[in-house]
Amino acid sequence: MSTRTPVLDAAETPDAPQPPAGQQWQRLHPRMIVVSVSWLVGPAVPLLGAILVARDLLNSHGLIVLGSYVVVAGVQAGHEWVRYRTTRFRITDSKVELHSGLFFRTDKSIPRDRVRSADLTANPVHRLFGLAAVKVGTGQHTARSEDDELVLDGISRDQALQFRALLLNRGGATHPDGTAASPELPVPLARMRWSWARYAPLTVTTVAGVLAVVTGGSKLLDTLGLDLTDSGTARNVWDWLSSVPLALAVAVVAVVLLAVGVAGSLVAFAEAWYGFRLEREPEGSLHLVRGLLTSRSVSVAERRICGVELTRPLPLRLLSAARLNLLATGLGGHSARFSNPAQLMPAAPLDSAHQITADVLDLTSSPITQAALRGHPRPALRRRLVRGCLLAPAGAAALAGAGAGSGLLPWWTVAAAALLTAACGAPLARDAYRGLGHALHGDYLVVRQGTFVRRTVALRRERIVGWTGRQSYTQRRAGLCTLTATTAAGKGAVRIRDIGVAEGIAFAEATLPGLLAPFCETPAGTTNPLEDQVLRCVPEWRKEPCSKH
Amino acid sequence: MPQHTRQSARDGSERAVPGAVAPRPLSAPQPGRRPDRRAVHWWLTQNLLVVVPVLAALAALALLPDAPAWLWLVFAVLCPLGVGYALLTPWYRYRVHRWEASTEAVCATSGWLTREWRVVPFTRIQTLDTERGPLMQLFGLSAVTVTTASAAGPVTIVGLDKDLATALVQDLTERVRALHEDGT
Numbered sequence: 001m002s003t004r005t006p007v008l009d010a011a012e013t014p015d016a017p018q019p020p021a022g023q024q025w026q027r028l029h030p031r032m033i034v035v036s037v038s039w040l041v042g043p044a045v046p047l048l049g050a051i052l053v054a055r056d057l058l059n060s061h062g063l064i065v066l067g068s069y070v071v072v073a074g075v076q077a078g079h080e081w082v083r084y085r086t087t088r089f090r091i092t093d094s095k096v097e098l099h100s101g102l103f104f105r106t107d108k109s110i111p112r113d114r115v116r117s118a119d120l121t122a123n124p125v126h127r128l129f130g131l132a133a134v135k136v137g138t139g140q141h142t143a144r145s146e147d148d149e150l151v152l153d154g155i156s157r158d159q160a161l162q163f164r165a166l167l168l169n170r171g172g173a174t175h176p177d178g179t180a181a182s183p184e185l186p187v188p189l190a191r192m193r194w195s196w197a198r199y200a201p202l203t204v205t206t207v208a209g210v211l212a213v214v215t216g217g218s219k220l221l222d223t224l225g226l227d228l229t230d231s232g233t234a235r236n237v238w239d240w241l242s243s244v245p246l247a248l249a250v251a252v253v254a255v256v257l258l259a260v261g262v263a264g265s266l267v268a269f270a271e272a273w274y275g276f277r278l279e280r281e282p283e284g285s286l287h288l289v290r291g292l293l294t295s296r297s298v299s300v301a302e303r304r305i306c307g308v309e310l311t312r313p314l315p316l317r318l319l320s321a322a323r324l325n326l327l328a329t330g331l332g333g334h335s336a337r338f339s340n341p342a343q344l345m346p347a348a349p350l351d352s353a354h355q356i357t358a359d360v361l362d363l364t365s366s367p368i369t370q371a372a373l374r375g376h377p378r379p380a381l382r383r384r385l386v387r388g389c390l391l392a393p394a395g396a397a398a399l400a401g402a403g404a405g406s407g408l409l410p411w412w413t414v415a416a417a418a419l420l421t422a423a424c425g426a427p428l429a430r431d432a433y434r435g436l437g438h439a440l441h442g443d444y445l446v447v448r449q450g451t452f453v454r455r456t457v458a459l460r461r462e463r464i465v466g467w468t469g470r471q472s473y474t475q476r477r478a479g480l481c482t483l484t485a486t487t488a489a490g491k492g493a494v495r496i497r498d499i500g501v502a503e504g505i506a507f508a509e510a511t512l513p514g515l516l517a518p519f520c521e522t523p524a525g526t527t528n529p530l531e532d533q534v535l536r537c538v539p540e541w542r543k544e545p546c547s548k549h
Numbered sequence: 550m551p552q553h554t555r556q557s558a559r560d561g562s563e564r565a566v567p568g569a570v571a572p573r574p575l576s577a578p579q580p581g582r583r584p585d586r587r588a589v590h591w592w593l594t595q596n597l598l599v600v601v602p603v604l605a606a607l608a609a610l611a612l613l614p615d616a617p618a619w620l621w622l623v624f625a626v627l628c629p630l631g632v633g634y635a636l637l638t639p640w641y642r643y644r645v646h647r648w649e650a651s652t653e654a655v656c657a658t659s660g661w662l663t664r665e666w667r668v669v670p671f672t673r674i675q676t677l678d679t680e681r682g683p684l685m686q687l688f689g690l691s692a693v694t695v696t697t698a699s700a701a702g703p704v705t706i707v708g709l710d711k712d713l714a715t716a717l718v719q720d721l722t723e724r725v726r727a728l729h730e731d732g733t
Contacts, residue, residue, distance in 0.1 A: 329698065465669065465670075465673035465697040465698055465699050465702055466667065466668055466669040466670065466673060466697055466699065466702045466704070467667075467668050468665065468666070468667045468668070468701070468702060469577060469578070469665065469666045469667075470663060470664070470665045471577075471663065471664045471665075472662070472663045473662050473663065476664070481577070484701065484702075486669075486697060486699035486701045486702030487698075487699050488697075488698030488699055491700070491701070492699040492700035492701035492702065493699065493700075493701035493702070501576070501577055502575060502576070505575040505576070505577060505578075506575055509575065512670070514653065515653065515654055515668060515670055516575070516578060516668055517575065518651040518652075518653070518654070519578035519579065519580050519649060519651065519654075519656045519666075519668065520575040520576055520577070520578050520579065
């Protein structure tokens with residue numbers, strides 16, 4: 001049994017100016033049916049291609065796959081038609097509504113003054129048919145994650161643009177005007193530079209791309225019931241590889257996979273960042289456009305911007321490059337795991353990243369470069385050394401031991417694995433400790449941490465919605481805690497790891513004065529702070545007689 | 550009942566003035582109010598409902614005619630651990646769990662091995678959820694969850710008397726509505 005009391009009644013907007021929005025119910029565009037079914041073309045091409053190439057190898061297994069494909073296509077087309085028939089939406093002067101579903105009807109509505117984002121995406125098929133998808137977000141990520149989001153997938157591009165302008169320009173009570181077409185042009189903040197492509201292969205996606213190609217290829221062959229050993233070319237390659245010395249064969253395979261990875265990451269980079277443009281629109285909102293095949297367009301109203309996150313994976317750190325993410329309410333979180341609309345620029349030199357940070361936050365210089373970060377106490381280093389030089393080697397030794405136990409590896413590898421991991425662990429632990437830092441610079445909270453991926457977050461302090469402290473048993477022994485500033489932006493939290501307890505509380509109190517102090521008592525003076533605080537405060541409402549007593 | 554002692558008049562004189570710089574170093578937040586004493590029984594029942602079936606299943610397996618001997622060893626190790634966990638953690642939790650609503654914020658501490666405190670100012674509260682599972686209803690308890698715009702920041706106060714929880718939610722709702730902020 002549970003009840004939820006919404007504290008904020010957002011629906012009450014009594015005297016809103018009448019917008020020129022159509023108030024009738026509208027449907028999605030009928031061409032959307034074709035678009036929705038079009039993903040079936042994807043599997044059909046390799047399927048038919050493979051069948052055509054390997055006609056002689058086709059067996060009943062392949063036929064079953066083909067048959068089930070046809071069935072799936074039919075069901076999908078029917079489903080899309082029903083979806084088209086049952087989906088309706090409208091914008092009234094107070095809210096955006098979307099009704100959908102046949103058996104399970106969902107009626108969603110978002111009050112217009114709660115709209116925090118309206119993002120346009122159009123994948124290649126959308127663009128082919130002149131359609132786009134609009135995602136309307138409120139920036140509220142509750143435990144039930146994406147409930148506060150409304151997606152209109154498949155309205156015409158013009159309509160989508162109109163829609164976005166309508167939703168964002170009206171903003172909220174803080175922006176009284178802005179609908180009038182202003183003569184000012186948007187101020188460009190950043191543009192695509194193809195020299196940035198040199199950083200593209202240094203990302204995890206390179207490795208992931210290789211893995212995807214290998215696993216995807218083998219999976220497809222497996223699904224079709226084709227065996228590579230039956231093919232002549234594959235056998236020839238295999239024969240050649242086994243005829244040359246082992247080291248050469250390994251090198252050849254590695255080079256081929258690396259080349260595939262690099263090529264893949266360059267293609268992915270071009271697809272994601274072609275036509276990249278970041279600009280500030282006259283009314284103050286940020287506008288980002290990018291993408292070759294799938295065009296992405298993200299608009300973020302100025303009052304939603306909470307800060308930035310500078311991400312530097314180890315390879316990028318060696319080349320003094322960085323990536324930059326925007327922290328804004330309604331961006332990131334659960335729904336954005338893959339498309340990452342919050343990414344402000346691709347991997348680029350550090351100077352560009354700092355410049356864009358300053359521009360985006362509308363400051364003369366980036367708080368990340370300006371802030372004098374305070375390091376964390378020595379026990380934090382000890383914790384990292386324990387992890388890097390004891391726990392990680394123990395894990396590596398256990399893995400090697402399992403290998404040795406099953407007869408795959410000789411026993412000396414156990415010691416070697418442990419020593420090697422410890423040798424790498426020690427400098428990494430020291431680096432992790434040096435990376436830790438926090439500071440309050442002007443309006444911004446700046447926090448840095450991480451080794452493999454070093455993240456520096458600059459968060460506007462009035463955007464902190466609460467503070468959380470966490471102490472594991474070992475942290476309690478070491479007098480440390482993990483302090484978390486919760487916020488509506490991004491993943492919802494900025495963590496300061498292994499900060500000294502008193503220092504952390506003082507820091508949190510400095511960011512939001514008066515929030516923590518009433519709950520914190522000084523450790524000195526009271527022998528048992530728990531016992532004499534029980535009676536310390538009884539709120540007003542408790543004085544009233546309860547019905548129970 | 551320990552509850553009655555807690556209804557004494559509020560003594561606000563020792564509270565720090567908001568905004569004032571604390572001269573002495575601050576300790577971790579220690580909110581003033583404990584959960585209801587019945588929460589101990591609730592935690593105990595919860596723990597027993599998990600531990601007892603596991604141990605019973607283990608013992609039953611070990612009693613099977615061709616069971617390996619090491620099962621008894623596992624049982625001998627797990628039995629004191631499980632019973633100790635089930636019986637002791639509720640009391641320990643009762644020592645750690647605290648909550649308080651000040652004039653500006655809600656604060657709660659929780660946990661036993663890993664401890665946690667959470668503070669949310671009234672201006673950032675979005676919803677107040679009251680939850681009463683079947684076991685909680687048995688003991689006349691409620692849990693109140695205060696959610697914010699952050700996915701990471703709900704404050705949950707467990708083991709409250711159900712009338713107290715209702716009163717708390719009502720009171721907080723009124724106070725937050727009076728502030729009339731947008732919550733992000």
